[in-house]
Amino acid sequence: MNKVYSVEDSVKIRNANGTSDRSCKCDSWIEHWEIFSNKTASTCSVSNCSNKATDGAHITRPAAKNEDYKTHTYIVPMCSSHNGKHGEEFYSKENTTFVWANVSETCGA
Ligand SMILES: [Zn+2]
Ligand SMILES: [Zn+2]
Numbered sequence: 001m002n003k004v005y006s007v008e009d010s011v012k013i014r015n016a017n018g019t020s021d022r023s024c025k026c027d028s029w030i031e032h033w034e035i036f037s038n039k040t041a042s043t044c045s046v047s048n049c050s051n052k053a054t055d056g057a058h059i060t061r062p063a064a065k066n067e068d069y070k071t072h073t074y075i076v077p078m079c080s081s082h083n084g085k086h087g088e089e090f091y092s093k094e095n096t097t098f099v100w101a102n103v104s105e106t107c108g109a
Contacts, residue, residue: 001100005098006095006098007095012061013045013092014062014090015057015083015087015088016086026107028055029058032099032107033075033099036099036100046092046093047092047093051079053077055079055083057078058073058101059074060074073102074100076096
């Protein structure tokens with residue numbers, strides 16, 4: 001399992017359901033993404049969306065070849081509009097970085 005990885009191509013991502021009650025030690029999920037990616041969030045990770053990324057969204061990758069990425073939840077930066085669309089599928093921007101949402105393996109529960 002990679003805690004952090006990037007994908008050069010645009011890939012299918014699925015906004016996970018019912019994640020609003022989950023939290024981690026970081027101030028927010030977007031903060032969690034910034035700490036572990038070592039990057040600063042700028043725009044939403046959804047292809048063709050130019051809104052500012054304000055949220056760390058929980059996603060899976062239903063079309064991933066690697067089973068780990070199909071079933072384990074990762075964080076990507078998103079605008080609040082896309083982050084609010086639970087259960088919907090989008091395509092990511094190229095070179096999106098994914099950070100594992102598993103707190104016990106990252107920042108601690
Ligand atoms: Zn965290
Ligand atoms: Zn967006």
